[in-house]
Amino acid sequence: MKNFPHSSNTLSVNGNRTLAQVSPYRILLKAGSHLQLLKQVHAHLVTTSRYHHLPLLTKLATSAVSAGAILYAQKLFLSAPTVDSFLLSSLVTTTSKFDFPLHTIFFYRHMLARKISPTNYTYTSVIKASAKLKDLKAGKVVHCHVLANGFRSDEFVQAALVSFYAKIGxxxxxRKVFDEMPQRSIVAWNSMISGYEQNGFAEEAISLFYEMRELGVQFDSATLVSLLSACADTGALELGSWVHEYVKSNAINLDVVLGTALINMYSKCGNVSKARGVFNVMNEHNVVAWTTMISGYGMHGYGKEAIDLFRLMLNLGMCPNEVTFIAVLSACAHAGLFQEGREALAIMKDYSLVPGMEHHVCMVDMFGRAGLLSEAFQYAKELNPVQPTPAVWTALLGACKMHKNYDLGVEVADNLFVAEPDNAGHYVLLSNMYALAGQMERVEMVRNAMISKGLKKPVGYSIVEIDQRAHLFSSGDMSRPESMAILQFLDELIQQIKEAGYVPFSQAILHELEEEEKEYALRYHSEKLAIAFGLLKTSPGELLGL
DNA sequence: TTAGGGTTAG
Structure with a gap:
């Protein structure tokens, strides 16, 4: 609730003048979104018989929406003696703006029922509401209304549609709506770029940005934020660094959103100190910025730095949320800081947060990695009556493998098998664990089960960036014209490192492959292919930024 | 007599 200046419970406007002497509209403006005052005005309007005055009622209802009193606003509307287009379109736009999408649709239906013609403002609001509700059908219906009522080339409505379809996947x-826009606004471009990135098509997001630049369309901060996310997704450090330089040399305001996107990009691309550099020069830090930086430290094994930053955050009075705690616990797990992790979990309640399954997974992972396997197993079992999810068992299984405790591993694997019988990734983990425990008949059983169910593990990829272009490789990938050269070069490299003492660890891919196959899979692992390609295509030292 | 579509962390 916003603070209301002057007084809290009674209206006193302009010194001694009474309510009746002052324009009710001015009182309403002054009441802002203070619900108590709005109700007083409401009562006043009723007692002075001005309740039928629609402009006043409209202002009252939209103020109630902005105060979050959506049901009160709805009652006001339903009790109105008459309704006009101003009242309804105001309610449609205000409910959309203040995040009451169901009510936006509700008032839009009332408009249609009363044959009131929507404007482009109405359409943008209703489309946005459909996006919030992830309601494809509602959005398509509104899209039809848009076309039928001649808003095919309205810049605002079309951009809203691009955003809607992109958000819903x-x-x-x-893209079709975007391509057919007679005039593409910056917002339409940004919606399309962000849509690609949010749906896992970072390459397309980057391409579209290049297209935008080539066409001479001026991009803005929001474009760069989505572009940075795409860089983070693909490891495109060079392009991400270009964005940073562009921001600095064009004096673009480094607000908390842009700053956080830069931190995230540098972290995911492996440059944590640059990420911290950005964090340090930002003027404003919200919980997302803090969490991103903590998470950046955590993912690179800098547990102490993550904890120090978390403590600094708390000391400065910033409130962490559940995502912050996931970042902290995950950092502790990767750095072996289980004491710190336990303390962090314990203080969640001080911030009215309840540990969820993701936090529990971090705890199991933390004990497991630290070699405290029985503690991890105990923790996982004590999660009852909340049944441990497959993620908990997977974390524990990884720990059993890491610490070569195959007996416990098989026990955990059995739990995983029961918990999620159709996950191909789990089958591979399971069969590896059985193989390590020497239970070959079970390996056979798992493998057969996998084949009979037609399950296949999703393919993993590795990416290398050269000249601002990301190149993607999967295991044994032979699809490039340079494939033979890459393999030849890789063979030479492997020969050299074998001479230097490298022994392939074929246990890591035990999934019932013959010895020869194992070595093939290890040798042509996607990371190796990507690195060989990178070394081939760059001058010495360049790939490592030397 | 009102008001608009795009951007950050797991």
Whole structure:
């Protein structure tokens, strides 16, 4: 609730003048979104018989929406003696703005029922509400209304549609609307770029940005934020650094959103000190910025730095949320700081947070990695009556493998098998664990089960960036024209490192492969292919930034 | 007599 200046419970306007002497509209403006005052005005309007005055009622209802009193606003509307287009379109736009999408649709239906013609403002609001509700059908219906009522070339409505389809994952439709726009606004470009990135098509997001630049369309901060996310997704450090330089040399305001996107990009691309550099020069830090930086430290094994930053955050009075705690616990797990992790989990309640399954997974992972296997197993079992999720068992299984405790590993694997019988990734973990425990008949059983169910483990990828272009490799990938050269070069490299003492660790891919196959899979692992390609295509030292 | 579509962490 916002603070209301002057007084809290009674209206005193302009010194001694009474309520009746002052324009009710001015009182309403002054009441702002203070619900108590709005109700007083409401009562006043009723007692002075001005309740039928629609402009006043409209202002009252939209103020109630902005105060979060959506049901009160709805009652006001339903009790109105008459309704006009101003009242309804105001309610549609205000409910959309203040995040009451169901009510936006509700008032829009009332508009249609009363044959009130929507404007482009109405359409943008209703489309945004459909996006919030992830309601494809509602959005498509509104899209039809848009076309039928001649808003096919309205810049605002079309941009809202691009955004809607992109958010809901219908990228082809989004692109079609985008392509057919007579005038593409910056917002339409940004919606399309962000849509690609949010749906896992970072390459397309980056391409579209290049297209935008080549066409001479001026991009803005929001474009760069989505572009940075795409860089983070693909490891495109060079392009991400270009964005940073661009921001600095064009004096673009480094607000908390842009700053956080830069921190995230540098962290994911492996440059934590640059990430911290950005964090340090930002003027404003919200919980997302803090969490991103803590998470950046954590993912690179800098547990102490993550904990120090977390403590600094708390000392400065910033409130962590559940994501912050996931970042902290994960950092502790990777750095072996289980004491710190335990303390962090214990203080969640001080911030009215309850540990969820993701936090428990971190704890199991933390004990497991630290070699405290029985503690981890105990923790996992004590999660009852909340049944441990497969993620908990997977974390524990990884720990059993890491610490070569195969007996416990098999026990855990059995739990995993029961918990999620259709996950191909788990089958591979299971069969590896059985193989390590020497239970070959079970390996056979798991493998057969996998084949009979037609399950296949999703393919993993490795990416290397050369000249601002990301190159993607999967294991044994032979799809490039340079494939033979890459393999030849890789063979030479492997020969050299073998001479230097390298022994392939074929246990790591035990999934019932013959010895020869094992070595093939290890040798042509996607990371190795990507690195060989990178070394081939760059001058000595360049790939490592030397 | 009102008001708009795009951007950050797991």
């Amino acid at each position: 219908e990228l082809e439709i989004a």
